[in-house]
Amino acid sequence: xxxxxxxxxxxxxxxxxxxxxxxxxxxxxxxxxxxxxxxxxxxxxxxxxxxxxxxxxxxxxxxxxxxxxxxxxxxxxxxxxxxxxxxxxxxxxxxxxxxxxxxxxxxxxxxxxxxxxxxxxxxxxxxxxxxxxxxxxxxxxxxx
Numbered sequence: 001x002x003x004x005x006x007x008x009x010x011x012x013x014x015x016x017x018x019x020x021x022x023x024x025x026x027x028x029x030x031x032x033x034x035x036x037x038x039x040x041x042x043x044x045x046x047x048x049x050x051x052x053x054x055x056x057x058x059x060x061x062x063x064x065x066x067x068x069x070x071x072x073x074x075x076x077x078x079x080x081x082x083x084x085x086x087x088x089x090x091x092x093x094x095x096x097x098x099x100x101x102x103x104x105x106x107x108x109x110x111x112x113x114x115x116x117x118x119x120x121x122x123x124x125x126x127x128x129x130x131x132x133x134x135x136x137x138x139x140x141x142x143x144x
Contacts, residue, residue: 008039008064008138009093012052015042015068023052030061039064041093044121046109065102066095067109068140070122089122091140101134 011019012026021029023040030038038061040052049065056063070089096102108131112121 006037012048014048018043023048024055027055037062041066041068043068068093072122072124091143093138093140095136098134104131107131
C-alpha cells in the first residue's frame with residue numbers, strides 16, 4: 001500500500017501576502033504529483049474557493065475547501081469586538097468535511113469580516129463552537 005501526500009494547508013494568490021499560486025496551479029500540481037486531492041486554505045477569506053472547486057472537479061481532483069482564520073480570546077463574553085482585543089489571535093485552519101461544514105465555514109468567515117475590522121477580521125471560540133459542525137480543525141502555522 002502506498003502513501004499519498006495531500007496538501008491540507010495551502011494559500012493561493014487570493015490570500016494576500018501569503019500565497020502566489022492560482023487555484024488552477026494548485027490543481028495542476030496535484031495532478032503532476034499524483035495527489036488524489038488538495039485543499040486551499042486562504043487566510044481570512046474564501047474568494048478562490050469556487051474557482052478551485054470547479055477546476056479540481058473538472059480535472060478529477062477531490063477539492064477540499066478550507067480557510068485559515070484568526071481566533072481571538074473569548075471576546076463576546078467581555079462584550080468586545082475581536083478588533084478591540086489587545087491579545088493577538090491564534091491561527092486555526094478549518095476544513096469543510098461536509099456540506100454543513102462548508103456553510104458553517106462561510107458563516108464564520110463572513111462573521112470574521114463583519115465583527116472585526118479590515119485590519120483584523122477574526123472570530124472567537126464561542127462563535128466557532130456555534131458553527132463547528134462538519135468542520136475539521138488543524139493547528140495551522142507557528143501562530144496556531
